[in-house]
Structure formats: C-alpha cells, structure tokens
Amino acid sequence: MAKTKLSLGYGPKLETVPVELPPGEPRPWDANDQLEVVGEPVPRIDGQLKVSGAARYTHDVALEDMLHAAVLRSPYPCATIKRVEVKAALDQPGVEAAIAVAAVGDKLIFAGQDVAAVAAARPEQARAALASIVVEYAPAPFVVGTRAAMRDGAPLVHETAVEERRTGADEPGAEKATGELSGNIRPGRSQKRGDAKRALNKAALTFEATYETQCHTHSSLETHGVMVRWDSEDAATVWASTQSIFSVRDEFAAIFGLPPAKVRVITHFLGGGFGSKFGANASGTAIAKIAGELARATNKPVKLMLTRHEEHLCTGNRPDSIQTVKLGATATPGAQAKITAIHVQAHGSAGVGTGAGVGRNASAVYTKVPDVLVESADVFTHAGPAVAFRAPGHPQGAFAMESALDELARQLELDPIDLRLAHDGHPVRRWQLELGRERFNWDARRQAAADMRARGTRVRRGVGCAVSIWGDFSGTEARVSVEIDRKGGVVVKNGVQDIGGGIGTIMAQVAAEVLARPVDQIRVEIGDSELGPGVGSGGSKTTASITPAVRNAAEAAKAELAQIAAEALEASSPSKLRWTNEGVSLGRRSLTWAELCERIEGEAIVAVGTRARTYGHYPKSFPGFPTPEIAGAQFAEVEIDTWTGEVRCTELLAVHDCGRVMNEMTVRSQINGGIALGVGYALMEERVMDPSLGVVLNPNLDQYKPCGAKDLPEISIVLTEVLSGNNNTGAYGIGEPATIPTAAAIANAVGDALGVHVRSLPITPAKILDALERGRQTSTEGDT
Amino acid sequence: MSDHSKQPGGVTRRGLFRTLGAATLVAGCVKQDPGSENPERSEAPELDDALGLTPAPLEFVLDGQPVQAEVEARTTLLELLRLDLDRTGTKVVCDRGACGACMVLVDGVPRNSCMMLAHDVGGSEVTTVAGLAEGEQLSALQLAFIEHDALQCGFCTSGMLISSTALLREGGPLTRGQVEDAIAGNLCRCGTYPHVVDAVLAVANGEGGRRQTELLQVKKGGA
The missing domain is CATH 3.30.365.10 (Aldehyde oxidase/xanthine dehydrogenase, molybdopterin binding domain)
Incomplete structure (x- = not known):
C-alpha cells in the first residue's frame, strides 16, 4: 500500500485527507486536478445509431432460419395440472416444436406461470398454436390481496420454506430473511439501534400512522426476451435483453450444464431494465430455459420475446407495503423538540416471491435518533413475483418515514426541514x-x-x-482493455451493457482524458461477454465500477507509449513529457500522435485494467x-x-x-x-x-x-x-x-x-x- | 384497398382475431384459431378483390422507396415493417396503441403502426425513423436529439422523433406546451421528456442553448 494525501471535500469544505492506495494505483483525481473531458456534457457516442433506428436491440436481432417462441400461461392464480398435451400444436401452421414446461401434478401459484411453449416460423403462428395445447387444471383456493393473505385461514401460497431469490440488483447488505413462515407471513430483515420499544413507552409524546404503497411494475419499454442459438452440442450464443450479461451467461450455463465459457451473451443495446433484468430467466418465467430447449429440439435459433401483457404478469414488480410508523418525541416545544424513537413495522407483498424491505431512511438517515427498530415481513400472495426495482425498498420506506416526519412536524408546528436537520448526521x-x-x-x-x-x-x-x-456499491470484477494500434486507433473494450445511462460514452471520456485524445477518436466496444468481464447494472454501480478500470487500463497503455516517446525524444524520464491533443513533446521536440503510434512494436499496445477496492x-x-x-x-x-x-x-x-x-x-x-x-x-x-x-x-x-x-x-x-x-x-x-x-x-x-x-x-x-x-x-x- | 380491411361496425380484423384468440386461450380448448388456418388448406372465398386469409398484393412507398409485397390481411403495419421488411428502428412495446413506440408517418400523419393493418397503407407514403435522414445526413431534429441527450435507452426514441417531426413540419415557432402535447402519446420509461422538449424547441425556435445543471464543485482552498 502506498500512502498519499488527497484534497477531498464538498462545496465550501475542502480537506487534505490521507489515503492508502493499492500498489500500481494511479493517484486519484482530486480537487487539484483540472479535467478537460471528464465531467463535460459530451453527447453520447451511440446517439447516431439510436436516432437513426440503426441500433439493434435484442428484439431486433434476426437470424436466418430463426423461429419465434410463445408461452402458454396459467389462467388460474392457483391450480394443479391434471393433463398437458402439446402434440396438437405440432400440426399447426409453421410450428416446429412444442414442449410442456409444467408437468402433471405441478402446482401453479400465480396467473401467468409457464405451462407450455411452442416455436414457429412467425410469432403470430406461435401465439395461435398455443390454443391447440390441451391443459386440464384443478383450480384451488387463492388469495391475492396483501391484507387478505395476512388473515388466519387464508389459502397458503407456500407450504414449505421459501427459497430466497437474490439478484445483483438487490441492495447490498440487505440481510437475508431468516424468520419462520407462519401462514403467508415470513418475518425477516430488521435494522436495530438501541431499544425503540422501550423508548417509545417512555416518550412524552408519540405519533403513530400506517402508510400504504402499491405494487409498481418496471414496465421497461423493451420487454424481457432472449434469442438462443446452439453453436454446437455444448456451446451457445444468447442474445438477451439484460442489464447483467454475465449473470445471463452463468444462469444459462447452469440450466444446461455447460461451462460458462461455452456461453456467449450479447446485448448491444438494451431497452431498459430498472432492476428486473438479471439472470437468463425472468423472475416469474423461464424464458432462457424455454428458448434453449426449443432451439435444441429444432436445431434452429429460437427467439422468445414477451408481450407487454406477459411483462406485467411474470417479470417482476416493486412489492406493495403496509407500514406502521411510530415516533416518540420529547415534549419540549418548538425547535427544541427531539425525536427519541422510531419503530417501523412493515409488511410487503412480493407475490409468490420475497422482498419486503423498506430501505434505510428510518434507520440510517436519522442517526441522531438514539433508538430505532425497523422490522419487515414478507407476505406471500398468489401473484407474480417481485424483483429488485430501482432502489429496492427505498421509495416505499422513504414515503412512510418522510411522511411520518412531516406529520409530526405539523403536530409540533415545526418546519419539516428543521426537524430533519435536527436528526440527520x-x-x-x-x-x-x-x-x-x-x-x-x-x-x-x-x-x-x-x-x-x-x-x-x-x-x-x-x-x-x-x-x-x-x-x-461498486465492484472489482471488471477487466477493461485499452488497445492502441500502430495507426493511432484507440479501442476501449469491456463486456458491460448500457442500460441507458450511457456507460460507453463515459468510458470514452475517461480514456480520452488519460490519453489526451479527442473523445471522437476513441472507439468503445461493449455489450458482449467476449469483451472481458463487466459488471451488472444494478445498485447504481456501473459507472463507479467501470471508470476506474478504464483509467487504469488507459494509464498502463499510456505508460508503454511514454517509454517509446521518451526514447524517441531522448527524455531523461517519461514524466518530463508533455501530452496534448496533437501528440507528445519535450521542449521543442515533438511527435504527433500518429508518428508516436507508428513506433509501436507489433500490432498494438494492449493493456488491461481493473478497479481497486x-x-x-x-x-x-x-x-x-x-x-x-x-x-x-x-x-x-x-x-x-x-x-x-x-x-x-x-x-x-x-x-x-x-x-x-x-x-x-x-x-x-x-x-x-x-x-x-x-x-x-x-x-x-x-x-x-x-x-x-x-x-x-x-x-x-x-x-x-x-x-x-x-x-x-x-x-x-x-x-x-x-x-x-x-x-x-x-x-x-x-x-x-x-x-x-x-x-x-x-x-x-x-x-x-x-x-x-x-x-x-x-x-x-x-x-x-x-x-x-x-x-x-x-x-x-x-x-x- | 384500405376500405376492404375493416369489418362492419368499426371492428378491425385484427381486433376480432385477438378477441377470438384470447377466448380460446382462456378456455384452454382445442378449437382452431381462425387466424392460424393454413392458407393452403383453407378455401379462399371466391370474391374478386376481397381480402381473405391468403396473402394479397400490397404496394406502398416506404422511406422513399416503392415496396411490393404479398401480405396477409391480419398482418399489422408494424409486423410487416419489423418482420418482413427489417425496419427494426420502429419498435414494438405495447402493441395496442398506448405508447407511441411504433409510430410512423403515413402520408405525413403520425400513426401507431400497431393499430393499422398493413393493407391500410396501400398507395400511401410511409416514413419510419430510418427515413428521417437524407442519405447519411441526419435531420436537424435527429442531431438536436443527440445534442440535448433526448434519449437514454433509446427504445422510445423513434416514436418521439416521428411525433416531433410531424409537429415541426407544421412550421412556426413552438411553445413547450405544444411540444408536450405532440409527444403526449409517446411513453418514455427513462424519463427523457424534458430533453426531448428542449431538442424540438431548439429546432423550431433556433434556441441552441442546452439546459444546464447547477454544479456546485468543490471550491479549491475552501471558503
């Protein structure tokens, strides 16, 4: 570790702070660095492709001979399958394969669950053929309302322990629910400081209210979808509408028992995800398994794109919530009033899935409140599963906590901002x-x-x-490469996907900053697992995970160039060189960028960068x-x-x-x-x-x-x-x-x-x- | 030609087939969907000029080029564009006229292509997002979209461009409200609306200035 001092701060506050850097890490950009390109409103580099309609999203990929799949879904919220026969679908026009996804005896627990699937030459043929599949259901009692599901005697959604489905979009650090399932309720995830119940009992003044939030669907404009092509018995290429290319690769490999290296995943453009697009399958429908099996059965590429209707049923949502917030406060009037305790009891229905967390406003924003308890419990209903959705838990938790604060402020005749300032550290x-x-x-x-x-x-x-x-919550898993070829071309590569934030543009800006090149001279290649490990776009971590790795790769490539330049210009040390958009100079001697790059030995400099912890x-x-x-x-x-x-x-x-x-x-x-x-x-x-x-x-x-x-x-x-x-x-x-x-x-x-x-x-x-x-x-x- | 594609009483063929398809799906019975009958096996009605279940010839102008195709009566304009003519810049999002992602200009009027049968555009001029540029040269509006970051994931962008292009072609200076009215049928889940409005206003009113964020940077040397 190398110790250094950085000028850090915010607004009017600037401090010199000692920081320990890992070996080889360049000095971080701090308040002393005047950056030329980073921070600037550079138009996104793939803008031209998007405004001309030339950008090809997963929905738009077409391969010769490809088939289109459609899925038959359960019309019942709870039913046992008595009979499934797909054979008649095979006689329908254009149909080349039909498979049962659910088996006789399987219990289906929400309306929209996978039952069977077909692949046909055209999507309308596939959809029409679903009507020929014979399914007998034995419907069973169900419950879809959260309060109704909490009542004694409500039909049970799960009879045994529930498997936690976690994805890279979940909030890191959110504890795994460990409580025992009781009826449809499973307690879990609590955050605790001091003894809130005791403090509430002792409080001179208490406030209590119950807040409710609704079930919210992601509604990404591009629905979930994949195209699977088997390249050999044990190797496949998967085009996926995903916000995490490598999670698709790993799950697809696991489903079909392949080494991950045998699965290539491509997402050149992505029409939104908002937390719902992690993994090869979606949260409530096995799209990759279905497309993969149909592709195997027909020996043709199979594309499975969900309709908007399906997207609402089985690809995830933000759970609803019922939150009771209790606040305890001192009786001191006016601005002297202090909140002494916060107790939040939250129930949230994530359908057949889990995820009733309510974020951290109550527990971690108001750090000056001594006693805090936030309890949450999942309530299971016969509805499509929830999945992480842009800041999972937080918008619903913020609504309840921030509302309660305002209601208390109104009761105390206080300015709500003053009340917040008094308790936020x-x-x-x-x-x-x-x-x-x-x-x-x-x-x-x-x-x-x-x-x-x-x-x-x-x-x-x-x-x-x-x-x-x-x-x-940035991760260290990305490996970014920067290549500089003999003709002066610069290419930045990584297998990350662009969910819409514009990561490719920022990668170009960082490389341009380090290499002192114009942004339009940097080519960026992303959206393909063969371009090197990337990160999933969840937890608001893409930019902070990728840009440091880009900088490291660019710095390493530049160091090689600097050696070449120092020799050519007879500099005593590469650190004496001056880099500009034109090239590199030492005093009056200079090399243009093109002249410098011509001196590269072999095809190109290739440097790989990672992000330090x-x-x-x-x-x-x-x-x-x-x-x-x-x-x-x-x-x-x-x-x-x-x-x-x-x-x-x-x-x-x-x-x-x-x-x-x-x-x-x-x-x-x-x-x-x-x-x-x-x-x-x-x-x-x-x-x-x-x-x-x-x-x-x-x-x-x-x-x-x-x-x-x-x-x-x-x-x-x-x-x-x-x-x-x-x-x-x-x-x-x-x-x-x-x-x-x-x-x-x-x-x-x-x-x-x-x-x-x-x-x-x-x-x-x-x-x-x-x-x-x-x-x-x-x-x-x-x-x- | 387009007159033939409507059922009496304003029910479109597509809508009718959808209803029937959904009914059989819910009932889970083996009844054949009328929309899926094999054209070879079915007996086409012996009516000259009638559009039935067999593909019929269709001619129209697409992005300036004449197109001739054999198209089934049930095929929507959106399906024809995306599946048969590979115009994938036109997106499918809701497939029921609620989001504007599939918008194209039909004789200059912005229309949801999922709500039109392909045969509705016989003899018409259809412009998709791919037809907005003059060759390689993007239109002023397309350039303004890039300049103002009027797109994020980009999935609503084609529809936004079509709606706004139609508005700009009416000419004259525009207000924010007029632009918002024009794109009221275009949903964007990334929330790019303010930048779309900025881009359209820049083209209409010659306002080149970009919206600024107030960036409070760290002050060197403290304060």
Whole structure:
C-alpha cells in the first residue's frame, strides 16, 4: 500500500485527507486536478445509431432460419395440472416444436406461470398454436390481496420454506430473511439501534400512522426476451435483453450444464431494465430455459420475446407495503423538540416471491435518533413475483418515514426541514437541505400554502421535501482493455451493457482524458461477454465500477507509449513529457500522435485494467460498508383542485450528490428519469388485481399509467459534487438515489397543501377528496 | 384497398382475431384459431378483390422507396415493417396503441403502426425513423436529439422523433406546451421528456442553448 494525501471535500469544505492506495494505483483525481473531458456534457457516442433506428436491440436481432417462441400461461392464480398435451400444436401452421414446461401434478401459484411453449416460423403462428395445447387444471383456493393473505385461514401460497431469490440488483447488505413462515407471513430483515420499544413507552409524546404503497411494475419499454442459438452440442450464443450479461451467461450455463465459457451473451443495446433484468430467466418465467430447449429440439435459433401483457404478469414488480410508523418525541416545544424513537413495522407483498424491505431512511438517515427498530415481513400472495426495482425498498420506506416526519412536524408546528436537520448526521445532506430551502423559496411558499389553507381556496398549493440515502456499491470484477494500434486507433473494450445511462460514452471520456485524445477518436466496444468481464447494472454501480478500470487500463497503455516517446525524444524520464491533443513533446521536440503510434512494436499496445477496492469514503461511510454514503434531497410543489381532487406536481428541485460528475448531461438525464419514475409512483401507477379472479386487471400501458410528458413537473437539478477519495475517478452512482425521495416529497407537498396527509400511494383524486373529508371532520369535531 | 380491411361496425380484423384468440386461450380448448388456418388448406372465398386469409398484393412507398409485397390481411403495419421488411428502428412495446413506440408517418400523419393493418397503407407514403435522414445526413431534429441527450435507452426514441417531426413540419415557432402535447402519446420509461422538449424547441425556435445543471464543485482552498 502506498500512502498519499488527497484534497477531498464538498462545496465550501475542502480537506487534505490521507489515503492508502493499492500498489500500481494511479493517484486519484482530486480537487487539484483540472479535467478537460471528464465531467463535460459530451453527447453520447451511440446517439447516431439510436436516432437513426440503426441500433439493434435484442428484439431486433434476426437470424436466418430463426423461429419465434410463445408461452402458454396459467389462467388460474392457483391450480394443479391434471393433463398437458402439446402434440396438437405440432400440426399447426409453421410450428416446429412444442414442449410442456409444467408437468402433471405441478402446482401453479400465480396467473401467468409457464405451462407450455411452442416455436414457429412467425410469432403470430406461435401465439395461435398455443390454443391447440390441451391443459386440464384443478383450480384451488387463492388469495391475492396483501391484507387478505395476512388473515388466519387464508389459502397458503407456500407450504414449505421459501427459497430466497437474490439478484445483483438487490441492495447490498440487505440481510437475508431468516424468520419462520407462519401462514403467508415470513418475518425477516430488521435494522436495530438501541431499544425503540422501550423508548417509545417512555416518550412524552408519540405519533403513530400506517402508510400504504402499491405494487409498481418496471414496465421497461423493451420487454424481457432472449434469442438462443446452439453453436454446437455444448456451446451457445444468447442474445438477451439484460442489464447483467454475465449473470445471463452463468444462469444459462447452469440450466444446461455447460461451462460458462461455452456461453456467449450479447446485448448491444438494451431497452431498459430498472432492476428486473438479471439472470437468463425472468423472475416469474423461464424464458432462457424455454428458448434453449426449443432451439435444441429444432436445431434452429429460437427467439422468445414477451408481450407487454406477459411483462406485467411474470417479470417482476416493486412489492406493495403496509407500514406502521411510530415516533416518540420529547415534549419540549418548538425547535427544541427531539425525536427519541422510531419503530417501523412493515409488511410487503412480493407475490409468490420475497422482498419486503423498506430501505434505510428510518434507520440510517436519522442517526441522531438514539433508538430505532425497523422490522419487515414478507407476505406471500398468489401473484407474480417481485424483483429488485430501482432502489429496492427505498421509495416505499422513504414515503412512510418522510411522511411520518412531516406529520409530526405539523403536530409540533415545526418546519419539516428543521426537524430533519435536527436528526440527520450527514454533512452533505444537511447542506443539501439548506440549499434546497433557499433555492426552492421554501419559507415563502410554505407561507403562501398556509394562507391558501386558511382562506379555504379551491386551488391549493403546497411544498414538501424528502431525502435519500444510498451507498457506493461498486465492484472489482471488471477487466477493461485499452488497445492502441500502430495507426493511432484507440479501442476501449469491456463486456458491460448500457442500460441507458450511457456507460460507453463515459468510458470514452475517461480514456480520452488519460490519453489526451479527442473523445471522437476513441472507439468503445461493449455489450458482449467476449469483451472481458463487466459488471451488472444494478445498485447504481456501473459507472463507479467501470471508470476506474478504464483509467487504469488507459494509464498502463499510456505508460508503454511514454517509454517509446521518451526514447524517441531522448527524455531523461517519461514524466518530463508533455501530452496534448496533437501528440507528445519535450521542449521543442515533438511527435504527433500518429508518428508516436507508428513506433509501436507489433500490432498494438494492449493493456488491461481493473478497479481497486474502494479506498476512501470522505466525509461519511454508508452504514456497514467502507464506502461513501450518497446523499440526496428533493423538494416538490403540488397544485390541487380541492373540488375535483385533481393533483399535479408542478415543480421539483433535485439536489443530489453523485461523487465526481462524469458527464453533466447524461447524469441530468438519469436524474430526470428517477423523478419521472417517482412522479408515476406518487400519483398514477398501480398494478390492480381482481380479488375474485386472482388476475391482473391492467396488464398493459393503456390502463397501467406511467408518467408521460405532460405529467412531469418543471425540474431543476443541483449537483453537490463530493470528492470522496473512493476510487481513482471519484465516480459513484445516481440512478437509484434519484428516484428514492420523489414520491415522498410529493406526498409531503400534498400534506402541506391540504393540511392533512394522504397516507397511501398513488395519491389519486379520490384519496385527495377522502383526505379533505377527513380534515373537515376533524376540524368540525375540534369546533364542538 | 384500405376500405376492404375493416369489418362492419368499426371492428378491425385484427381486433376480432385477438378477441377470438384470447377466448380460446382462456378456455384452454382445442378449437382452431381462425387466424392460424393454413392458407393452403383453407378455401379462399371466391370474391374478386376481397381480402381473405391468403396473402394479397400490397404496394406502398416506404422511406422513399416503392415496396411490393404479398401480405396477409391480419398482418399489422408494424409486423410487416419489423418482420418482413427489417425496419427494426420502429419498435414494438405495447402493441395496442398506448405508447407511441411504433409510430410512423403515413402520408405525413403520425400513426401507431400497431393499430393499422398493413393493407391500410396501400398507395400511401410511409416514413419510419430510418427515413428521417437524407442519405447519411441526419435531420436537424435527429442531431438536436443527440445534442440535448433526448434519449437514454433509446427504445422510445423513434416514436418521439416521428411525433416531433410531424409537429415541426407544421412550421412556426413552438411553445413547450405544444411540444408536450405532440409527444403526449409517446411513453418514455427513462424519463427523457424534458430533453426531448428542449431538442424540438431548439429546432423550431433556433434556441441552441442546452439546459444546464447547477454544479456546485468543490471550491479549491475552501471558503
């Protein structure tokens, strides 16, 4: 280890911090480095392919002789299979193979589960042939509502212990649930500090409320899908719509008993994932197994792309939640009030799967609260399984915790920002709250909201804020290569996929920065397992895992070039050389880039770089990890028509920390995206199940409503850069933090506008009118 | 030609087949889906000019080039473009007119190609995203999309470009509201809307400036 000192900090605070670097690690970019390309709003390098329609996504790949697969799915939420006969499908036009996926005696536990599949020359032929498959089901009692599933005597979803399905998108450090299954409830995952129950008993003042969130579907525009081609008996190429190429390779290899090296996975372009696209199969449907078996049976490539309907049934969702939040506080009036205890009891239904975590706002943001207990339990229902979804657990947990804080603040007649500042120990988030207060014109807007409430105006406005916590969860598994050939070409290669964040562009920027080359002179190749180990795009870690490895590879390649240049220019040491866009010089002697590269021996310089373990976390580490905690705060304004209940989010200010900014424009795109997802979650989106039929009632985008262009507020973004000394580029993630506080901030703004809180997402007009009625009743009772 | 493709009462053939297909699937019975009958074995109706279950000739202009194809009556324009003509820049997302990802211009009007039968465009001019550029030269709007980062995963991009191109062709300066109205039928799950609006306004109004993020960098030497 080499010791060095770095200039680290945020905003006005700059410190010299000792850091131990692993051997060979270049000095991390710190406050003293003036970077030319990194951080700049460089347009994404594959933009031309995407705007011209030339980019080929998994959905678009066509191979000669390929067949299209379709899957027959259970129409029943719970049933045993008595008979499956696929033979008749083989007589249908275009059909070349038909297989049963479920066997006689199998118990199906949600509507949408795999039953059988066919492969045909055209997709419409495959879909039509499903009707010829004969299946006899013995339907059994089922339960799809979370509360209904919690009741004694509810039909049991699982009769034995439930296997935890973990993916690379799960929040690292989230404890594995270990509780015993009791009925449909399985306790697990708790976070604890002190003794919250005792502290609540002793508290002078207590607050208690129950908050509910809905089931939220990922709705990536490109549905889950794969194409499988067997290249030989024991080798396959898989095109996959995935956010983790290597997890597809490993799971596909495991399914078919192959060495992973015999499986090549390609994802040149990906139409979104949001946490749902890890592994070869999807969470509720064995797409890779089905396509692989059909391809084997027909000896032709088989493509299986889910329809939008299927995507809603069996590829994952964000679990719903029922969270009871209890706060204990001192009786001291006004700004002196202190929260002494937080107790959150959460139940979440992840359908037949697991994952009822509620994030860390309660346990890890409010570190000045001495006694905290967060308990969560999975509730199983006969519905499609949940899977990690952009900041798993956090948006629902933030909604409950941040709502409870605001309700307590209203009760104590405190400013909600002041209440947060009094209990949050993270210096960056505290700074963000203060910045937001000023930039959002918080005090004046709160006063205006109070005036409208007092006057009882038809249209009300209100403001709210909420915060986020996330960690830098970067991994060290990537191997990035940088090649510089004799003609001066630079190629950066890695088997990472671009989920939409634009990792390829940032890789080019980092290589361009190190080599002092124009960005457009760097070629980037990604999206193929043969390009070297990459990382999965989950946990907001792609940029922070890949860019340090790019820098190391580029630095190693440059060191070789520097040796060549030093010899040619007769420099006493490579460190005396001056590098520019034109080439390299020493005093008046110089070589152009082309002249320098001509001197490379052999075809090209090839250097491979890795990322060292995270070695710094200034100014504060994420609880339980030696890596930085990522802070964020959002401020929302809403406008509500109290006659109709119509609510709109009109303005949103997002203040986020994402380490050193790699590309000011693409980071803004990601934040816009987090907000759009949060607005839909707050006001519009909800998967609706029919309790009597056990099926999803809105399995397409006409009835399931994501946020559209006209639903978005006016967005302002402030990035509070933090140099943490975590790795040699200083990057960390933003994808997930950007969506955590949005719904909570909107809910708090609604509370401010109405003077009464809506404790359930999505905040629909009906719920607004209910809340107003509740408020009227309370005030009438108060009058009498 | 397009008149023949509609059932009486405004029910499209495709919609009818979908309903029947879904009904047989739910019932789990062996009844043959009328949509899947083998053309060779079925008896085509003896009606001149009628569109039945056998492929019929279709001619239209696609991205400036004349196309001649034999197309089944049930085939949607989207299926024809993607499966038979390899125009995969036009995306399939919802397949029921709810998201705008499959939009194309039909005689200059933006249409969801999943909601049209292929035979509906006989004699028409169809422009997909691949036809927006002049040869290798991207249109001003396509360049503005890149410049403003009006795309992330890129799956909604073709539809966004088609809707906005149609709006720009109406001419004149535009407001944010007008652009938002024009793309109201285009869903983007990455949340790229503000940048799409910026890109369209830059082309319409000549506003070259990019939206800025306020970046509060570490101040050297403290403060």
